[in-house]
Every structure is written in structure tokens, then in C-alpha cells.
Amino acid sequence: EAQVTQNPRYLITVTGKKLTVTCSQNMNHEYMSWYRQDPGLGLRQIYYSMNVEVTDKGDVPEGYKVSRKEKRNFPLILESPSPNQTSLYFCASSIIQGSNQPQHFGDGTRLSIL
Amino acid sequence: SQQGEEDPQALSIQEGENATMNCSYKTSINNLQWYRQNSGRGLVHLILIRSNEREKHSGRLRVTLDTSKKSSSLLITASRAADTASYFCATAANTGGFKTIFGAGTRLFVKA
Numbered sequence: 001e002a003q004v005t006q007n008p009r010y011l012i013t014v015t016g017k018k019l020t021v022t023c024s025q026n027m028n029h030e031y032m033s034w035y036r037q038d039p040g041l042g043l044r045q046i047y048y049s050m051n052v053e054v055t056d057k058g059d060v061p062e063g064y065k066v067s068r069k070e071k072r073n074f075p076l077i078l079e080s081p082s083p084n085q086t087s088l089y090f091c092a093s094s095i096i097q098g099s100n101q102p103q104h105f106g107d108g109t110r111l112s113i114l
Numbered sequence: 115s116q117q118g119e120e121d122p123q124a125l126s127i128q129e130g131e132n133a134t135m136n137c138s139y140k141t142s143i144n145n146l147q148w149y150r151q152n153s154g155r156g157l158v159h160l161i162l163i164r165s166n167e168r169e170k171h172s173g174r175l176r177v178t179l180d181t182s183k184k185s186s187s188l189l190i191t192a193s194r195a196a197d198t199a200s201y202f203c204a205t206a207a208n209t210g211g212f213k214t215i216f217g218a219g220t221r222l223f224v225k226a
Contacts (some may be wrong), residue, residue, distance in 0.1 A: 004156075033214065042202060042218035043157070050212055058213055090156055100145050100206030100214060105156030 002027045006091050006106035013081060014114050021076045021109050023091030030096040032074035033058070033103065034066065036087040043090065049074055050096060081113045120203060120217040128225050133190040135220040137203030138183075144206060146179055148188050151200045151219070160188075160201075195226040 004025045013019055025032065033048035035058075045058030049068040063085055065077040074093075078085060088110050092103040119138050127133055139146070145164045149157040163170045163179045163186065170177045176189040190197055200219045206212065 031212065035216070040218060043216040045214055045216075048212060048214070056212070059215070088154070092157075096212075100143075100147065100204065100212075102147060102159040102162055103157075103204075103214070105158070107156050108154065110154075 002104065004091055004093055004104050004106040006089075006109050008109060009107065010110050012112040012114065015082055016080050019078050019081060019111075021078075021089060021091075021111070023074045023076065023106060024072050025074075025091075025093040025104070026072065027093060027104065028071065029093035029104070030071070031094045031101065031103075032068065033092045034064070034074070034076045035090045035092065036060065036085075037090060037108075038087050046076070046089075078111075081111075083113050086111060086113045120201070120220045122220060123218070124221045124223070126223045126225065127193060129193060129195055131193055131224075133193050133197070133222055133224070135188045135201050135222070137186045137188070137217055139186075139203070139205045139215075140184065141205075143181070146177075146186050147204045148175075148177060148186075149202045149204060149216075151202065153199075157202065190222075193222075193224045195224050198222060198224045 007022045030051045034046040035043040037043050044060045047066040049055045091106045094101040094103040147162045148160045151157045161172045163177050174191045179186045200221045202216050202219045204216045
């Protein structure tokens with residue numbers, strides 16, 4: 001089954017404790033992306049990657065890091081989480097045929113930073 | 115900054131009625147997409163309309179695009195309680211980049 005898998009689904013942690021949210025897709029998609037969703041703001045793009053070792057900033061990259069060492073994986077790293085990073089996070093992937101192709105989304109990761 | 119802006123923010127209708135949601139954007143686009151999100155779940159792609167298309171249909175969905183007004187609308191005909199969800203438009207600037215910009219969404223509630 002084609003899917004995007006995020007882990008963990010839920011996490012409560014404390015300020016400053018490094019955490020990683022993993023994302024894996026089994027569709028051989030070139031494009032992967034991370035979004036955060038906050039009430040009233042819709043989805044905002046954090047980082048995206050067009051292929052292995054190619055990453056770029058979205059609209060809200062501050063406080064986040066990503067890596068793309070393998071095509072299927074695109075982890076999101078919060079080196080020193082802060083309460084303003086409490087949010088619902090989504091990973092997505094798509095093929096690349098020009099920009100803005102339909103994206104497949106994971107089920108989300110709800111992060112609470114205390 | 116958000117490019118896509120949907121309105122209304124929320125819409126409540128009776129089952130069987132049509133629901134219309136609008137999206138406005140600011141820059142030139144290659145295409146515009148509509149997604150659906152059930153409460154707290156991941157988004158599901160509904161339909162994509164290219165910048166050279168004016169209207170597209172998929173089942174009970176009808177999407178229009180007016181590039182001169184930088185706006186799109188999503189019409190759901192004969193709505194069902196199962197259509198209750200949030201609906202988002204998404205665009206990417208026609209500048210060769212691959213950023214995706216989502217609007218804040220319209221929350222649709224269909225009463226049985």
C-alpha cells in the first residue's frame with residue numbers, strides 16, 4: 001500500500017530536548033516536504049526536498065533541520081525545541097513533474113513542547 | 115506568508131445542498147489544487163486544475179479557476195454528511211521553485 005509514515009504520532013517533551021520526527025515513503029517519490037499546521041493558519045511549509053541531498057527552506061524553517069540521505073526518508077529535527085513549536089506536523093511526498101504535484105500526506109505528528 | 119486564502123472560513127449546510135468554497139492567491143501559478151482534511155488527519159488530494167484550464171470536474175466536485183482574478187472555487191454538489199471536513203487550496207509560484215503554499219482552509223459542516 002502506498003503510504004507516508006510518520007513517527008511518532010504523538011510526543012510530549014520539554015524545552016531544549018532534541019527530538020527527531022521520522023518520515024518514510026514507499027512510492028519512490030523525489031519530492032518530500034514538512035508542514036506544520038496551527039489553528040487559523042492552515043499548513044505552512046517548513047522545509048522541502050527535491051531529491052537526495054537536495055533540501056530547501058519553506059516559509060517557516062527557523063528552529064528546524066532536515067536531511068535527505070536516502071530517497072525514502074526525510075526526518076525533521078528539532079535541535080532545541082521551544083513551546084512555540086508545539087503544533088501538528090505533516091510530512092508529504094510527490095513525484096516531480098514540474099512544480100506542485102499532488103502530494104501524499106502522512107497521518108501527522110502532534111508535538112507538545114512544555 | 116500565506117498565498118492562498120479561502121473563504122468562507124466556515125460553512126454549515128444541510129445534506130443535499132451544494133457547498134461552494136473560494137480561494138484567492140497572489141502570484142502567478144502553474145496549477146492549483148484542492149485538498150480535504152478530516153479532523154486531525156492528513157490531507158487528501160481532491161483535484162488539480164492547471165493554469166490553462168478554466169473548469170474541471172471530478173464526481174460531485176467542480177473546480178473553476180480564474181487566473182485574471184487569481185481565484186478558484188470548489189463546488190461540492192448534493193453534499194453528504196461524510197463531506198464534513200476542512201478544505202484547502204494549494205498553489206506553487208510559477209517561478210520554477212517548488213514551495214507549496216496552502217490557504218487557511220474552509221471548515222465545512224454538513225448536517226444530516
